Amino acid sequence: MSNMTEVKIIFTGTMGAGKTTAINAISEIKTISTEAVATDETAQRKETTTVGMDYGEVTVDEGLVLRLYGTPGQRRFRHMWEILAKGALGFVILVDNARPAPLEDLSIYLDNFKNHIAASAAVIGVTRTDVSAQPDIDAYYQYLAEREEMHPVMTVDVRRREDVLMLLDSLLLSREFE
């Protein structure tokens, strides 16, 4: 019988924000993705989009494995979100700053995972700030303050492993110091 302990971290956020890429940057196995040809607005930026979930993992030591799940970005797959979120150690919310209303995008994920985040922690990674600098990080904090929530918000390029590690570290430290 295995004595392996499992913990999971959820990567969520808008379509094309980089969830699959972020998991790929950390996972020690090739990320398993359930992708389909994009036929909606995603198709303007990506040839494929995640329709089920992404999965990656890191074997921490002999007794512990870290599972990394990426949620499908499209809201029509929202039923999957709840299944994936149960028991998560924390949430990495990726927001594509080049989309028309990034703060509204963020609110979708904060609202949908509200109870799970309240029981764990979340970190917000803002991507594609090179394409659109607004809203800036101050605006994100202002928005969180209006919601009476406080999570780390950081500019990231999820193609860079150190940026993804920075997000994970702030998430883990948030749990450590709770």
Next chain:
Amino acid sequence: MNQPILSKEAIALMLRMRFLIKNEFGELLSFQTQEAAAKFCEYGFRSSQPALRELAQLLSSLISAPVSEAPRPRESSILELLASDLIEQPVRLVFTRIPAFVIDKPRRRCLLNFSFEELLEELRPLGTVDPGLTRLEPISLGELAELEKKAISASLPGLMWLCGLQFSQGQLLPKPRSFPAFGLSRWPDFGTLPHAAQHLKMATFLMRKTASLDGLTAGTGATKNEAVAFLNACFLCGWLKRVEGVAPPAPAAPKSGLRGVIGRIRVRLGMSG
């Protein structure tokens, strides 16, 4: 105290200056007294507007009180200068020892005639010594617009952050030194600010708890110098909060349960700073 009565000419000059001062310095001065006239002159001499300087000269000649140019600020280090309220409005800082540069705090930027890296190198020797600031020149919006076309714009939080981290030398700035305990209003954007793992740890600690300097070092394993530099950097960027009541240093909790799991993940991913 009786104030000498101002002449009609002096009051007329002050009326003309009043709105120019408000436009440039955001302050609508009263103009009833000799003391007020001296204040008008002080603003006028500091102004970038030739018309206002000229009016200040005329007013100065009409009032009996000696009026000097804007007093040279006496800050004991570049950090104290950056922390002072002397730079709340756009100003050009003119030094004896390094090239002048502009700080535009409302727009969170500095405007330079040289690179940001060169500025840091120039500032480095001034970390804890008198920076030799000779004067502060207020910058009008018009001049700012001109400067934007030719100067290099750099992030002011970036400058503040790096100055705090690099120039603190174990000394908290005077204002945070008076704080009984500390908290943070937000995480620094570590995606854009140079940092070490310890900074992320201290930031998260102070976002989740409040602590004195000793509490911060005990809770995060940071050295006193690291903690001081971090606190100064956060203070300069406007993210450090004063917290009343000193929380006793938290004893290190045993790494069991969730904390143990988190510790193992952090070690595995190379985060154990």
